[in-house]
Amino acid sequence: MKTQHEEDATALPSVLRFDAVGLNYKTRSGTTTALEGLNIDIAEAEFVSVLGPSGCGKSTLMKIASGLLPTTSGSAKLSGQVITGPNPEVGVVFQQPTLLPWKTVLENVLMPIRSLGLPQKQYRSRAMQLLDLVNLSDFANNYPYELSGGMQQRVGIARGLVHDPKVLLMDEPFAALDAMTRETMMGELQRIWMETRKSVLFITHSIPEAVFLSDRVVTLSQRPGRVIDDLRIDLPRPRQLQDMTSAEFGAHSARLRQLFVDMAKSADPQEATA
Ligand SMILES: Nc1ncnc2c1ncn2[C@@H]1O[C@H](COP(=O)(O)OP(=O)(O)O)[C@@H](O)[C@H]1O
Ligand SMILES: [Mg+2]
Structure with a gap:
């Protein structure tokens, strides 16, 4: 699968950048490689979703960006500076508001x-x-x-x-909400983002949520997570919930869904030959 990089489509400077990031967890039974050779670049005022299967390293990515976890290899940078600890330029929103x-x-x-x-x-x-x-x-x-x-x-x-903060990191912030509230919150977040224009790294495993909200949707592979696709969503804003039934929205969603189908196939060799 090819990674589609369209970096030069935006002239704005990079705010958050992951450069060949690898992350190993030491466990009692050995080492778990959560991320490997991961590259993502988020520009000023850009809304980027990271989509990936469960356990592929999405929350790990968030912990690195928020300075809670140092990388094993490669680097994570905020406005060109290597992230070495919690930084006032970063704001975080978790799945549970706690x-x-x-x-x-x-x-x-x-x-x-x-x-x-x-x-x-x-x-x-x-x-x-x-x-x-x-x-x-x-x-x-x-x-x-x-x-x-x-x-x-x-x-x-x-x-x-x-x-x-310059950057808002959001780790599946709507995952614990019911479907109706979730849709309302998507609209709310779009409005808030349009008013504040922060750079956002939004982690989700919902395809419609990612397409609705993002300038770019970055898809990660199964663990160890690395970028397998980088899709630009050029739909005009403000996007309406009813736009989710449009042909353009459907085409983006179908492409992303196919990536997940292909991943599931490669994880299950029997299905791949079926
Ligand atoms: N503190 C930890 N110690 C050991 N392994 C961990 C730790 N945190 C996460 N992992 C492992 O790293 C992988 C990625 O985890 P995580 O980033 O939470 O994935 P995601 O958020 O995409 O579901 C998983 O296999 C998980 O079990
Ligand atoms: Mg997670």
């Missing part, structure tokens, strides 16, 4: 400010603006248990953006 139950919504949004040692007072109005952006300004003083799953995940997004 809000602190004893803190209000506003206090939860301000958590990164506290851990980065930034002045909380100065960021309060920004946090309120972000709560407004995610349509939760009426809930600033409520507690997480008073919010639905979708609302909690919106708090998670506001928290990821509160310190105004």
Whole structure:
């Protein structure tokens, strides 16, 4: 399978770059190679989804980008600097929003400010603006248990953006939500991205989610994860949920689905010969 690189289609500078990244986990029974020779380049204001089968190393990629895990080989760079630890230019949103139950919504949004040692007072109005952006300004003083799953995940997004990072990393942020909420959140995230224009690395294993949201969809192989496809999605924005039934949307989805069919075949030799 060929990797389709269309890097020069964007003139914007690279913000997050993975260069020949390899990552081995040492386990009691030996070594697990999670990533191998992985190259991804994300430009300023670009929304890139990383799609891949379960266990292929997507969360590992996120941990490297957020500075929690050093690479075994190759390098991960943020604005040209090798990532060596957590960086204020990075914001993260996880699958579970993991809000602190004893803190209000506003206090939860301000958590990164506290851990980065930034002045909380100065960021309060920004946090309120972000709560407004995610349509939760009426809930600033409520507690997480008073919010639905979708609302909690919106708090998670506001928290990821509160310190105004250059890059937002999102690891399957909608995976725990029901199908209807998930679709609403796709629309919400598109709107938030169009207003903030952050570089986004969005991890998912949903093809429609990736096509709907992205400028590019990067597909990883089974473990060890490396890039097997890099697809540009040129559909105009704002994209509507009903666009998902369009011929262009269908063509992109079909191409991505085929990659997964081929991967499943190569993992199961019996099926490959059937
Ligand atoms: N801390 C760890 N120690 C050992 N192996 C790990 C660790 N974290 C992940 N792995 C292994 O690395 C591979 C990739 O994991 P992960 O990045 O979580 O995949 P994904 O997010 O794509 O499902 C998996 O085989 C997983 O079992
Ligand atoms: Mg994962």
